[in-house]
Amino acid sequence: MKQEYLKIILLAGLISLGCTTRVSEWVLLNSLANQYTLIYFHSNPISETIKKQNQTVAERIETANIQLKEIKRQDITEPYYGLYYKQRLFSKFKTTDELIGLTSSPLREKIAAELMAGKLCVMLYLKCDDNEKDEKGLNTLRRAVGSSPFREIITVIELSRNSLEENHFASVLLNVEDDLKGIQEPMMYGIFGRFKALEPLLGKGISEENINLMIDYFTAECSCLIKDDLPGTDILFTDKWVNPKTALLNKIIDDNPLLGY
Amino acid sequence: MQTDTLSYDTLDSRPMPKWLIDQKSGLKTIQAEKLVMKEDNSLKISFVATGIFILVFVALLTVYFYRKHKNHTS
Numbered sequence: 183m184k185q186e187y188l189k190i191i192l193l194a195g196l197i198s199l200g201c202t203t204r205v206s207e208w209v210l211l212n213s214l215a216n217q218y219t220l221i222y223f224h225s226n227p228i229s230e231t232i233k234k235q236n237q238t239v240a241e242r243i244e245t246a247n248i249q250l251k252e253i254k255r256q257d258i259t260e261p262y263y264g265l266y267y268k269q270r271l272f273s274k275f276k277t278t279d280e281l282i283g284l285t286s287s288p289l290r291e292k293i294a295a296e297l298m299a300g301k302l303c304v305m306l307y308l309k310c311d312d313n314e315k316d317e318k319g320l321n322t323l324r325r326a327v328g329s330s331p332f333r334e335i336i337t338v339i340e341l342s343r344n345s346l347e348e349n350h351f352a353s354v355l356l357n358v359e360d361d362l363k364g365i366q367e368p369m370m371y372g373i374f375g376r377f378k379a380l381e382p383l384l385g386k387g388i389s390e391e392n393i394n395l396m397i398d399y400f401t402a403e404c405s406c407l408i409k410d411d412l413p414g415t416d417i418l419f420t421d422k423w424v425n426p427k428t429a430l431l432n433k434i435i436d437d438n439p440l441l442g443y
Numbered sequence: 444m445q446t447d448t449l450s451y452d453t454l455d456s457r458p459m460p461k462w463l464i465d466q467k468s469g470l471k472t473i474q475a476e477k478l479v480m481k482e483d484n485s486l487k488i489s490f491v492a493t494g495i496f497i498l499v500f501v502a503l504l505t506v507y508f509y510r511k512h513k514n515h516t517s
Contacts, residue, residue: 361457392463
């Protein structure tokens with residue numbers, strides 16, 4: 183009997199602790215990023231040169247949420263690298279030069295720094311390079327964030343989908359859902375946790391109401407039983423996510439408890 | 444959301460992400476699993492067992508003293 187009581191008390195303690203944590207903070211502290219797989223497909227035996235080449239690639243990406251594999255297939259004419267996430271092909275690369283910057287880039291480092299600094303989220307605005315559409319959505323985004331009580335802890339970042347410097351990042355974002363590449367509309371991604379991107383708002387969907395609902399999602403109380411149904415796609419990145427700063431959200435909610443509901 | 448298998452004619456009819464649908468329907472938090480407490484019968488069982496034990500013990504003692512008393516008188 184004594185052990186049972188102890189178990190019940192411990193469980194109640196854990197539940198009460200979990201319920202005081204907000205979704206954004208819980209995901210950053212607890213949810214490990216899913217792994218990508220970079221597969222080197224080849225039909226002929228691997229030469230020593232290719233072995234060394236793949237070893238260099240593996241060393242370059244070893245700190246990221248990705249692993250390198252080699253698979254022999256007879257139905258291919260020339261070898262290539264395929265980037266997979268949850269068994270979905272994101273990109274193909276013919277040479278190792280195309281893999282440069284695959285796991286890190288200046289913008290990704292900036293976003294990670296914001297998340298590690300305790301920010302609620304980063305709202306990444308992926309422009310379609312149609313000025314009229316881009317400006318419209320961006321103004322809506324600025325208005326919505328500007329009127330939010332959490333505006334100080336939300337970072338808005340813009341990126342062109344055709345950016346050369348951030349081509350890998352833009353490519354991963356456009357693979358969050360498999361039809362996004364074909365949609366020429368601006369997209370707004372909520373990035374939180376350990377670089378997890380929610381499925382984006384796009385085109386007319388970038389409305390103040392939807393942006394506020396996204397903020398509500400990040401600021402909502404979460405249970406300690408968040409598991410497999412966590413939405414979003416983990417972005418490919420090298421950072422280690424050690425010792426993030428305390429969530430800035432907590433102070434805002436402590437000062438204004440009504441915002442927590 | 445996995446829109447991979449869903450088809451749509453226009454961008455307007457494209458399904459919304461699941462997180463947004465949940466937010467719109469008021470499911471602001473990821474719901475905790477409901478904990479169902481099992482009925483605790485251990486106290487009941489303990490009382491019954493103790494009762495049976497006392498009854499058996501008293502019965503045995505009664506028989507024992509009855510026989511002892513009977514032997515002494517004969």
